[in-house]
Amino acid sequence: MKRILLLRGAELIVFAFLATIPLLVVNPYALGLLTLLAIYGILLIGLDVTVGYLGQVNLAHVAFLGLGAYTAGLAVTRFGLGMAPALLAAMLVGLLLGGLLALPALRLEGPQFALATLSFAALSTTALNELEGLTGGAQGLSLSRPPVWGHVLTPPLFYWLCMALLAVVWMLMRNLLASQWGRAFEALRDSPIATDAMGVGTYQHKVAAFALGSSLGGLAGGLYAFNFQYLQPQSYTYDLMIIPLLGVVLGGRKSLWGAFVGASVIVLLPNLLSNRHLFQIFSGLGFAMALAAGLRGLVKKTTRPFQALAPVVAMGMLVVGGFFVENTEDWRKAIFALMLFSVVVGLPEGLMGFLSIFLAKLFRVPQAPLPEPSDIETILPPRAADGAPLLVLEDLKRYFGGVKAVDGLSMTIHSGSIHGLIGPNGSGKSTVVNVISGLYTPSSGRILLRGAVLPSGSLYQVSKSGVARTFQNLQLFGELTALENVMVALKGVYRSPLPLVLLGLARLEERRAQADALCLLDRIGLKDQALTKAKDLTYGAQRFLEVARALARKPDLLILDEPAAGLAHPDVVQLIEIIRRVHKRGISILLIEHHMDVVSELCDTVTVLDGGKVIAEGPPEEVKRHPKVIEAYLGQPVQTEVPGGPEPLPA
C-alpha cells in the first residue's frame, strides 16, 4: 500500500506542479516548451510500447506523428471539423495504418523490423510531399486552432489541454501495461514461440501493440499540428525519426517516467546548446558522472572495460569539443549522438532505470504483498482418467527436403497415462513434439485429440485445443518474474474487455491470476522465488518453471520435451516427484526423455523411435529388453542365442 501511495503521490505532485506553472509564470517561451514536453511525452509513451515492451527498433513512429498532424490539419482546414473530432481522426489514422503496417511486419524481428519501419517512414514522407493536391506538398499547410465550446484556445488553455491528455494517456497506459496485455507484449519480446505455445497469440498482440503505439503517435501528431499551426512534410524526416527513439532509450525503456524524462531532454536540449556556458557545465557534469561510474564499474569488475571507458571517452569529446567549437548549435547532432552513445553503452536501462534503483534504495519501499495461493482443487480439479484414446497419431510424416525426420509414425496415448517417447539422438523425437504442438506442419498423416482432428501448423491453435508443452531448449520469458511467466499462460482467468482493463477495473482478476499462479509455483517448489526474474533462476528451477507454466494452460495432455536434460541428480528426483503430482491431477503426459531411470520409473507405456519409425512399444521393462532397442542404442547386432539373454540397458 505504501508503495502505491508513494508512486501515485509522485505522479500527482508532478502533474499538479506542471498544471500550476501557467498561473505562476507568464513566459510565452517557457510555456511553448512545456506544451511541447506534453506532446512529446504522449509520443514517447506510444513509442515505448514497441521499443520497450515489444523490444523492436521502430523507426516508423515519426511517420505516425506526421500522418496524425496532417490528418488533424486537413480535418480542420478541409472538412471544418472541431478540435476533438480532428484529434480523434488523427488517432484513428495512426491506429489503422499502424495495424496495417504491423501485418507485413509481423513475422519480422530485429534488423528486418527496423528496415520495414524505416521504409514506411520514408514512404509516408514521400506521400506527404507528392500528394500536393491534398497536403500542399512542400508549400506546407497552415491551419488555426478551432475554438472549443466557443472558446479560442489561448496558449495556457492549449497547454492545459495537452497536459490533461498526457495525464489521461499516462493513466490508461499504466493500467494496460500492468495487465495481462503488458505481460503478453513482454512475453512476445522474450520468446514469440513460447508466447504462441502458451495460447497467448503473438499475432493479435503484436498488431495490437503496434496499432496502439501508433495511435498515440497520431494523437501527438494532431496536437503537434495545433501547436505549430503550420505543417511541412520535411519536418518528419530523418532527424525526427531518430530523436524520439533516442528519447525513449535515454529516458529508460518500459517506463512512463522514462518517456517523460526522455521528452524533457529532447525539449530542453536545443536550449541547453544555445548557451555555451551552460553547455560546458553540463558536459563537465556528464564527464564527471561517466568517469565516476566507469571507475566504480572497473574497480568492482561489474562492467567490461569497454563499457566503462567508452562513455568516458564520448563525454570527454564533448568537454574538449565545448572549448574548441565556436557554435555548439551547429554540432547539435554530434552532441546528441555522443550523449546517447554514452547512455546506451553505459546505462542500458536509461536514466530512469538507473534512478529507480537509486530511489528504491533511498525510500526502501516494500514490494506489494502477494495474495494467498489459491486452492489446487479449484485450478486443476482432478479429472477422471478413463483410459480412452486421448491423442492418436496416424501415419504421421514430416520430411525436411530429403531427410525423413518422422516417417510414418502411428501411436496412441491413452487418457490418464504417462506415455514415454524415447530413442537415440536424431531419431525424430523432437520433430514429433514439434509437429504435435503445431510448430511444424506434418508432411502427411493425421493427429486426433479425443477423436477430433487437432489443428496443424499453429502453436496457438494447438495450445487452445488443450495440449500444452515445455521446451527442451528453455523458452522462458527471461525478463518476466517466475510468477509472471505462469500468469501469462493462465487459462480462463482474463475475461475483462479492453475498456475495463484500460480504466483499471480489472484488478480483481489480476489478483486472482496472482493467487492461481502462486499455487502452481507452490507445486514445483518455487513459491519463495515468485518475484525472481526467470533468467536469474537456477537452471533446475528454470526447467521446473517450464512445467508450471505449461500447467497454467490446464491441459488435457502435457508434453514434456526432455525435462531432465542437463539436470543434476537431486533435481531429477524432484522432477520425478513433480511429474507424479501432475499426473495425480488426472493430466495425461507425453514424456520425451533420454534418462532411462526417469522413463522406467514414471511411464506406463514407452514408444521407441529410430530413424523416424517406431521400433518397439510396450511397458518400460519389456521395451528395455527388446533386441531392436538395444541395437539402436548400442549399435551392435544382438546374438539371440547368448545364454541368459541380453543385459538390460544401463540407466
Added chain:
Amino acid sequence: MNPSIIGQMAVSGALMGLVYALIAYGFQLTYATSKSINFGQGELVMISAFFSLTLTNLGLPYWAMVPGGLLFGAVMGLVVERAGVRLALEQKSEGWILLTIIIGLFFFSTAENIWGRDDRPFPTPISADPIHIFGVDVTRLELAVAVGVLGIMGLIELFKRRTLLGKAFEAVSADRDAAELMGISATRTVMLSYGLSGAVAALAGILVSPITTVGPTMASAIILKAFSVAVVAGLDSGFGVVLIGMFLGALESLSSFYLGSGWREAPGLILLILALAVRPTGVFGKAVIRKV
C-alpha cells in the same frame, strides 16, 4: 511510348542500381559473419566520398586517391565495429541497431561541420561523353561504375575462396562456434568483414559522387535503396544483389519517368515491405527452419 527511350531509362537506371548493389553487398559481408549490419552505412559512404574529395583537392592523382579513400572507409568500418557492434554482439543483444544509427548521426554532423552543408562537384578523369551501344547511350562514367562494382565484388569473392583468411571468413559465416573451436578468432573475422564493408562503401561513394555530387545528404536516398536491394535479394544471397540492384535501378528510373521524380523511391520501398512480408529471407535467400 518510344521503346528506345524506355530502353535508355532502364539501362541508365540499371547501371545506377549497381551502386545500390555494391552497398548492399557491404551489408552482406557483415551480416554473414555477425548477423549485424551498419545502419549508418549511408553516412560511411558520404564521409568517405568527402575524404576522397579532400585527397583530390590536395593534388593526389585519381589512381592514388582511390586506395586512400578505400583505406579511410575500411578504418571507419573498423571504428563502427569497435564502438557500435562488438559489445552488443558479446551481450547477444540488438543494441547494435541503435548504436550504429547513433554513430552514423555523429559522422553526419562531423561531415556537415568539416566540409559544409552544400553539394560539391567531384572531379574525375573519366569523361561523361556518351558511347552508343546497341541503340542506347551509355556514358564512360556509368561504365566505370559497372566495372568498379563488379570488379571489387569479384575480387572479394576470389579472396574469400582462394585465401586462407578468406576461408576463415567463410567458416565463421557458416558456423561461428564451430569456427572458434577450430582456432579461428570470430572477433577478428567480424572486424575483417566490417573493414571490407567500409572499403566497399567508400568505393560506392567514389564511384557515385561524380554523378550525384558530394554533400552530407548525398547518401540518404541511396542507402534506402541499398537496404531494399539487400533485403529483397536476401542478406545471404551473394550475387543476387547484382540482379536485384539492376532491376530496382531500372524500375526506379522508369517510375520517376512515369510517376514524377518525387515518387522515384516509392517502388523500392514498397518492394522492400512486400518482400519482408512475403519472404523475409529474400528472393535468393535460404529459408530457415525454426528450431526449439
